[in-house]
Amino acid sequence: MGQITLQGVRKSFGPVNIIKDANLDIENGSFVVFVGPSGCGKTTLLRLIAGLEDVTGGQILIDGRNVVGVPPAKRGLSMVFQSYALYPHMSVRGNIAFGLKMAGLPRSDIDRKVEAAAATLNLTPYLDRKPRELSGGQRQRVAIGRAIVREPKAFLFDEPLSNLDAALRVQMRMEVAKLQKQLATTAIYVTHDQVEAMTMADKIVVLNAGNIEQYGSPLELYERPANLFVAGFIGSPKMNFVPGEVAGEPSVATLGVRPEHLKIGKEGEGWPGTVSVAEHLGSDTFLYVDAGKLGLLTARCIGEFNFKAGDRIWLSPDPARLHRFDKDGVVIRT
Amino acid sequence: MARKVTARRVWVSTAAAWLFGFLIFLPILWMVLTSFKTELEAFSMPPKFLLFHWTTENYATVQERSDYFHHAVNSLLIAGGSTLIAMIIAIPAAWSMAFAPTRRTKDILLWMLSTKMMPSVGVLLPIYLIYRDFGLLDRRAGLVMILCLGNLPIVIWMLFTYFKEIPKDILEAARMDGATIGRELVYVLTPMAIPGLASTLLLNFILAWNEAFWTLNLSTSDAAPLTVFIASYSSPEGLFWAKLSAASTLAIAPIIILGWFTQRQLVRGLTFGAVK
Amino acid sequence: MATQQTQVLGRALLTPAVALLFIWMIVPLAMTIYFSTLHYSLLDSEAWSFVGLENFRYFLTDPAFLTALRNTLVLVGSVLAITILLGTPLALLLDQQVVGRSIIRLMVIAPFFVMPTVSALVWKNLLMHPVSGLFAWVATLVGTTPIDWFNDVPLFSVILIVAWQWLPFATLILLTALQSQDEEQKEAAEMDGASALSTFIYLTLPHLARPITVVILIETIFLLTVFAEIFVTTGGGPGLATTNIAFLIYTQALVQYDVGNASAGGLVAVVIANIVAFFLVRIVGRNLEA
Ligand SMILES: Nc1ncnc2c1ncn2[C@@H]1O[C@H](COP(=O)(O)OP(=O)(O)OP(=O)(O)O)[C@@H](O)[C@H]1O
Ligand SMILES: [Mg+2]
Numbered sequence: 001m002g003q004i005t006l007q008g009v010r011k012s013f014g015p016v017n018i019i020k021d022a023n024l025d026i027e028n029g030s031f032v033v034f035v036g037p038s039g040c041g042k043t044t045l046l047r048l049i050a051g052l053e054d055v056t057g058g059q060i061l062i063d064g065r066n067v068v069g070v071p072p073a074k075r076g077l078s079m080v081f082q083s084y085a086l087y088p089h090m091s092v093r094g095n096i097a098f099g100l101k102m103a104g105l106p107r108s109d110i111d112r113k114v115e116a117a118a119a120t121l122n123l124t125p126y127l128d129r130k131p132r133e134l135s136g137g138q139r140q141r142v143a144i145g146r147a148i149v150r151e152p153k154a155f156l157f158d159e160p161l162s163n164l165d166a167a168l169r170v171q172m173r174m175e176v177a178k179l180q181k182q183l184a185t186t187a188i189y190v191t192h193d194q195v196e197a198m199t200m201a202d203k204i205v206v207l208n209a210g211n212i213e214q215y216g217s218p219l220e221l222y223e224r225p226a227n228l229f230v231a232g233f234i235g236s237p238k239m240n241f242v243p244g245e246v247a248g249e250p251s252v253a254t255l256g257v258r259p260e261h262l263k264i265g266k267e268g269e270g271w272p273g274t275v276s277v278a279e280h281l282g283s284d285t286f287l288y289v290d291a292g293k294l295g296l297l298t299a300r301c302i303g304e305f306n307f308k309a310g311d312r313i314w315l316s317p318d319p320a321r322l323h324r325f326d327k328d329g330v331v332i333r334t
Numbered sequence: 335m336a337r338k339v340t341a342r343r344v345w346v347s348t349a350a351a352w353l354f355g356f357l358i359f360l361p362i363l364w365m366v367l368t369s370f371k372t373e374l375e376a377f378s379m380p381p382k383f384l385l386f387h388w389t390t391e392n393y394a395t396v397q398e399r400s401d402y403f404h405h406a407v408n409s410l411l412i413a414g415g416s417t418l419i420a421m422i423i424a425i426p427a428a429w430s431m432a433f434a435p436t437r438r439t440k441d442i443l444l445w446m447l448s449t450k451m452m453p454s455v456g457v458l459l460p461i462y463l464i465y466r467d468f469g470l471l472d473r474r475a476g477l478v479m480i481l482c483l484g485n486l487p488i489v490i491w492m493l494f495t496y497f498k499e500i501p502k503d504i505l506e507a508a509r510m511d512g513a514t515i516g517r518e519l520v521y522v523l524t525p526m527a528i529p530g531l532a533s534t535l536l537l538n539f540i541l542a543w544n545e546a547f548w549t550l551n552l553s554t555s556d557a558a559p560l561t562v563f564i565a566s567y568s569s570p571e572g573l574f575w576a577k578l579s580a581a582s583t584l585a586i587a588p589i590i591i592l593g594w595f596t597q598r599q600l601v602r603g604l605t606f607g608a609v610k
Numbered sequence: 611m612a613t614q615q616t617q618v619l620g621r622a623l624l625t626p627a628v629a630l631l632f633i634w635m636i637v638p639l640a641m642t643i644y645f646s647t648l649h650y651s652l653l654d655s656e657a658w659s660f661v662g663l664e665n666f667r668y669f670l671t672d673p674a675f676l677t678a679l680r681n682t683l684v685l686v687g688s689v690l691a692i693t694i695l696l697g698t699p700l701a702l703l704l705d706q707q708v709v710g711r712s713i714i715r716l717m718v719i720a721p722f723f724v725m726p727t728v729s730a731l732v733w734k735n736l737l738m739h740p741v742s743g744l745f746a747w748v749a750t751l752v753g754t755t756p757i758d759w760f761n762d763v764p765l766f767s768v769i770l771i772v773a774w775q776w777l778p779f780a781t782l783i784l785l786t787a788l789q790s791q792d793e794e795q796k797e798a799a800e801m802d803g804a805s806a807l808s809t810f811i812y813l814t815l816p817h818l819a820r821p822i823t824v825v826i827l828i829e830t831i832f833l834l835t836v837f838a839e840i841f842v843t844t845g846g847g848p849g850l851a852t853t854n855i856a857f858l859i860y861t862q863a864l865v866q867y868d869v870g871n872a873s874a875g876g877l878v879a880v881v882i883a884n885i886v887a888f889f890l891v892r893i894v895g896r897n898l899e900a
Contacts, residue, residue, distance in 0.1 A: 050510060051613070052506050052509070052510075052613065053613060054613045054614050069614075071509070071613075071615060072506075072509045072510050073509055073510070073511075073512040073513065073514065074512075077510065078510055078511070079506075079507065079510045081503045081506070081507060082503075083501060083503045085501065085503035085504045085506065085507040086504070086507075087504060087507070087508070087522060087526075088504075088526060089525040089526055098508070098511050098513075098521070099510075099511035099512055102511055102512040102513045102517060103512055146507075146511070150511070150512075343706075343707075344706075344707050344708070344709065347703060347706040347707065347708050348708045348709045348710070350703055351703045351704060351706075351708045351711070351714050352710070352714060354700055354703065354714075354718070355713075355714035355715075355717040355718050356717065358717060358718050358720075358721060358774070358777065358778070359717035359718070359720055359721075361721070361729070361732055361733060361736070361737060361774065362720055362721065362724065362732075364732075364736055364737070364744060365728075365732045365736060368736055377742045378742070379741065379742050379746075379747060380747055380750075381742075381744060381747050423626055423627050423630065424627060426623035426624070426626070426627075427623060427624045427626070427627035427628070429620075429623060430619075430620035430621070430623040430624040431620075431624065433616070433620070434616045434617055434619065434620025434621075435620075436617065436620070436621075440895065442624070442628065444891050444894065444895050446627075446628075446631055447890075447891055447894060448884075448887055448891055449631050449634065449635045451831050451883055451884070451886070451887035451890070451891075452635065452639070452880060452883065452884075453831075453834060453835045453856065453876075453879045453880060453882075453883045454835060455835050455837070455855075455856040455859045455860060455876060455879055456639070456642060456859075456876035456877065456879045456880040456883070457638035457639060457641075457642055457876065458859065458860065458863055458864070458872070458876065459641075459642065459645060459863045459869055459872050459873055459876065460637070460638040460639075460641035460642055460645070460873075461638055462863070462864065463641075463869075464638075464641075483630065483631070483634040486627065486630065486631060486634075487631065490627060515616075515619060540723060543725065544723070544724075544725040544726065546725060546726040546727050546837070546838035547835070547837050547838065550727075550837070550838060550841060551860070551864065560725065561725050561726070561727045561838070562727075564725065564727040564728050564731060564842075565727045565731075565838070565841065565842045567731055568727075568730075568731055568734075568842040568843070575735055575736060578731060578732075578735065579732070579736070582728040582731070582732060585725060585728060586723065586724050586725060586728055589723045589724075589725070590720050590723045590724070592723075593719065593720075593722070593723035594716050594719070594720075597715070597716075597719055597782065600719075600722075600782060601782055601783050601786045604779065604783075604828065605783060605821075605824050605828060609783050609786055609787055609820070609821045609824055
């Protein structure tokens, strides 16, 4: 079991409010990703759940029990740190076994569980090495092994892959996701890489300046962003925003359209503009278009288009895929 | 250091460095040589460098006639005791400041440093009178106490700088792994800090062993450590050079050897981390 | 880490150290301040009276104080000058490629570990003795008359001994600093066509400015209260020639048993040390931020 609920959780460091009224319901077995810009409070929120920091206000429930004031050791969670935080003086075996040893398990159980975890993570040949004798990816696995072996109620990950190179990151991303599904243990995963967020998550929490902006599945966030911040944060390249007035919809403050939902139309159809940069990726073409009063627009066209800087083109937005926001940045649903 | 240097330059630097080093070491070398001479040869003019009658009788007489061993034990107990007690008080304090810092931690650290800078002579009289009234003069316990307090700021500082280098994450990981604070200290922090603990211990043992203000002023015979014992050679001018040398060699040899082990940590300890 | 529990625990663990140091600082200091306002001699401990600032007036106008102050300043200044002017080239030398560097390093550091009473006596008897000392022999080799060190130049003799003890300290710190200097920076300067001399002036010296300051401050604090070296060699003499402030206070306290006057002197020493300490604490404090 690992159902985690936040009710009105607040955290301030001195006079600064870092987390402002967080409410969240994380279902047992789900993979939840916290994303947001740097400094928005992702790590802080994770550490509050872990018990490494005290909440300033509100409640954190794990399986219905309020754990505010309960020390981290007693919350039954395990954490994978960005720096891995392996015990440098212990072997891989010692690292993985440490939590079980603290729990007072008998020797034979510990050995069995450590061997099993090591086998799952392909660490068996390295069990007697020290962390400094391992590669980055292997250390990462040890950190994960240390987390899974205790069979916690939930895993907490704080940007665990950010120290790995790009190729390894993709591989580990899949392995972590697979492992989590296999163990069916709740996972909370902090990242600022939105590809990680979109690919791994069952549900994403978008944080901004200590507020939860939206909580939903990856597709929900993509298709129905609740506000300007989420609309701009999720999706790459970024969503285009144009003032409603200029776009011919005076009742709307801001109109948003994703680059992939802008079509190159015939002359006189949609919004006119001049190509300022064309990036040819082969599979896609990215066009950065100066559209006068509408501002700079990005269009993503599938396939190869033979445009170059200075060409005049017309862009027409997919009417079904337009996002409309009021003057407070909140989406207008019709 | 990976830079290219001509062989000639290496030889010139080497010769100069050896010359310098030898000159600086000469007094110690000379003392060691003298300790193996007879008293007569210790005096002889021109001095004898290696071709003298080597003898170890000074080492034997130093012990027989002046109870060298008694003072060496005093030195050991006083330096060891004050260092150990200082460590026991300092480890929790340094842990606290490194891992549970508050807004005032920095001020407290600097204040501790400033107590170290108070000249001993400024408080000589009150300490002397307190010790006299409590019967602590010429008692080992009294010296242990005062050297412990005197070195406490350095011990705390050194430990603090070592603990600071241990990533907080690792201790937090232990906490997530279910370790209580006590077990975290025993299984994770202490093993990781052992090099730092060891060099702090050594450096402070050395400082206490060599301390020569309080020991000279607060002890005369019963509790007198080697510093005081050696000082007693200052009066009978000239007659006992070989024995003085033997006693001195015995008094400094173990410390120089310990010191050579700590030389890398020395800088950090003595500059309060201002130079690394 | 910053949970309530750790904070509470942290405070509990810090308290003993802080309390002890606080008592150790405040009680003797308060007593010194109190004594300094008394006319009080241990030889006649019945008769004591409150005299206000009289002891300070007496101590500060005593010609012995001025001599001692001058001696203290000369001692501190000369030892600083010697250790830094010799320590810097020595550190630079040891930073070069040198065969057997670690052995030289050991020889250079060794004097720092010699207890002050030993180094003072070894220098006084084995090296500086006017008839049978090693220096006297060198003098006759060169063909000059040997110097009677502790009679002719007593203060200088003490300075030499103390400088020998502190040279390793300066060298070691400067060497450590040199070794932390960015090698690539020096290479970049070389690529830019800088000569060895200008590399030294524009890169190395500025890099050494901070460690040199630290050496000066720390040595000053210890040198202000040099005691054992004087105690076992000259006993402050001849006359007052090698009496520094620390030794003067010691004489008044434990030789003449003049509590009031010695306490006033002690406070003067505390004030002088605090002026130096102020700067050192600021440097160390700035380093804590980084
Ligand atoms: N112990 C602390 N004391 C004071 N302020 C803190 C503390 N820890 C974090 N903060 C502040 O809280 C804010 C949120 O920090 P946090 O580490 O949670 O951000 P984050 O979202 O994890 O960022 P990143 O993506 O860069 O890791 C930051 O502005 C940070 O400066
Ligand atoms: Mg973070």
